[in-house]
Amino acid sequence: MSGGLIKPNVSHLKHMDIDVDNQIVQASNTTSRPYRLAIVTSHPIQYFAPLFKRLEQHTEIDLTVLYGSRHGATPSQDTDFGVSFAWDIPMLEGYKYKFLTNLWPGRLRGFFSCLNPVVISEVRTGAYDAIIVFGWGHLTAWLAFAAAKFAGLPWMLYGDSVLLYQEENGRFKRLAKKIVLQQLFKYTGAFLVTGTFNRSFYEFYGAPSSKCFNVPLAVDNGLFIDGAKRARERRTEIRERYGIEPGAILILFVGKLIPRKRPQDLLAMLKNLQPNFPRLGVVFVGEGQLRLDLQACIAKEGLKNTFLLGFKNQTELPSIYAMSDVFALPSMNDPKPLVTNEAMACGLPVVVSHKTGVWGPGDIVRDGYNGFVYPCGDIGELARRVGTLAADATLREQMGGRSLEIIQSSGYEQCVGGILKALWSLSEPRQCVS
Numbered sequence: 001m002s003g004g005l006i007k008p009n010v011s012h013l014k015h016m017d018i019d020v021d022n023q024i025v026q027a028s029n030t031t032s033r034p035y036r037l038a039i040v041t042s043h044p045i046q047y048f049a050p051l052f053k054r055l056e057q058h059t060e061i062d063l064t065v066l067y068g069s070r071h072g073a074t075p076s077q078d079t080d081f082g083v084s085f086a087w088d089i090p091m092l093e094g095y096k097y098k099f100l101t102n103l104w105p106g107r108l109r110g111f112f113s114c115l116n117p118v119v120i121s122e123v124r125t126g127a128y129d130a131i132i133v134f135g136w137g138h139l140t141a142w143l144a145f146a147a148a149k150f151a152g153l154p155w156m157l158y159g160d161s162v163l164l165y166q167e168e169n170g171r172f173k174r175l176a177k178k179i180v181l182q183q184l185f186k187y188t189g190a191f192l193v194t195g196t197f198n199r200s201f202y203e204f205y206g207a208p209s210s211k212c213f214n215v216p217l218a219v220d221n222g223l224f225i226d227g228a229k230r231a232r233e234r235r236t237e238i239r240e241r242y243g244i245e246p247g248a249i250l251i252l253f254v255g256k257l258i259p260r261k262r263p264q265d266l267l268a269m270l271k272n273l274q275p276n277f278p279r280l281g282v283v284f285v286g287e288g289q290l291r292l293d294l295q296a297c298i299a300k301e302g303l304k305n306t307f308l309l310g311f312k313n314q315t316e317l318p319s320i321y322a323m324s325d326v327f328a329l330p331s332m333n334d335p336k337p338l339v340t341n342e343a344m345a346c347g348l349p350v351v352v353s354h355k356t357g358v359w360g361p362g363d364i365v366r367d368g369y370n371g372f373v374y375p376c377g378d379i380g381e382l383a384r385r386v387g388t389l390a391a392d393a394t395l396r397e398q399m400g401g402r403s404l405e406i407i408q409s410s411g412y413e414q415c416v417g418g419i420l421k422a423l424w425s426l427s428e429p430r431q432c433v434s
Helices: 049-057 118-125 139-151 171-186 196-204 221-232 235-241 264-273 291-301 317-322 338-345 379-390 393-407 412-427
Strands: 016-019 024-027 035-041 061-067 096-099 130-134 155-158 190-193 212-214 249-254 280-285 306-310 326-329 350-353 371-374
Touching (some): 196 212, 264 280, 379 393
Parallel strands (some): 035 130
Antiparallel strands (some): 016 024
C-alpha cells in the first residue's frame, strides 16, 4: 500500500512487451480478466468518443464511461457559440457508458453544474480496478476522488492544465490552488500528461516524474487525413462554394469567436499585409459573441477576401482545412487547442501565439519547422510570420508536410499505449519512461 491506495488485482498485466518509442503495449500470457476501468467525465466530447471506442476494443481493458451530463450527446445550446448544434459523428457507439443523474437543473457551466452524488456509490460498488478522472473543475470529480479514496481505489488524472496563465491569478488564489492540488496529487496514482506544459504543471504541484505517462490529447487523425486528401482534389470547387477565388492565399481560423481566442488579431494582421499581398485572405470558422464586431471591422477597414463561414461540424472540417493554406490561432488562453491537431493532420503549416499550450519542447508545433510561434498580441510579429508563409508556396508545402509527419505520432494509438502503461504502474511501480 502506498499513499493511501491499495493495489488492484492486475496480475493479468504483469507480462507486457512495451515499445517505448511508439508507446505500443501488448500483453502476453494473459491469465485473468481484463482491467476494469471507469472514466469519470462531465459530458460527451467529440474528441474523446473515438478514444473510448479504441480503449474498449483493447483486449486488456473493460471500459465504462461515467458521464455527468447529456450535453453534447443531443442537440444543445453552447453558451460561447451562441447556437444550437449536434455533433455529426457517433458519440455513444462502441463503448459502455452510463449517464449519472445530475441534480443541477441548468446548463453545464461552472463547478456546481456537474452535480452527480450517485458517482460515489458507482465508484465504491462498481467493481472497478481503477478510475480516470478528467480534470477537477466540477464537483462530481471531487466526489469521485473522495469515493475512490474511501474505497482504496487508485485514480489517474487526465487534463490540459498548464502554467502559462499563472500570473492571471491573484496571490491568494495561487496559494489556495497550490495547497489543494498538492493534496490531491499526493494521493493520485498516475498522471496522464498531454504535453510539455501539462507535465510541467503536474510537477510544479508535486507530481513525481515516475507517475507521469504520456497520453496526448488527440483527434481522429484518420478522419482528417483521409478527408483532406479527398477534398484537396476538389479544392477549387470547394472554394467556389464559398465565393473564394482559386488563387487566394487563405489564412484559416477555427474556433469560438470569443475574446480569449483573439480572432480580431487576424483582421489587424490582414490590414497590415494586404497592401503587399492583395490575394491574402482570412477565413473564420466558428460562432460567438465577436461575430458582429468582426463584420463591423471588415466593413470599416474595407478588408477584402474575408469570410465568416459560421459553425462547421466534424465531417465538414477536412474540406475547409484542405482549401486553406495556413492555420493561425492567436489565442491568449488556450491550454491545448485540438484544432491545431486537426490542421496539422490536414497538412497545414501553423502559426500560434505563445499563449497556446502546443509548442513546448517536443510538442506538436515546432517554431521554424512546421510553423511559427509569436508573442500573443504582437500584431507586427504575427504579420511577419504569416507574411513569410504567404510569400513562399514551397515553404508552406514543406512545413505542411512536417505537420502531417509530426501529428501521426500523436494519435489515439499513443493514448491507449500511455494509459496501459499507467495501469501497469499501479500494480508494479516503475520509473516512467518519457
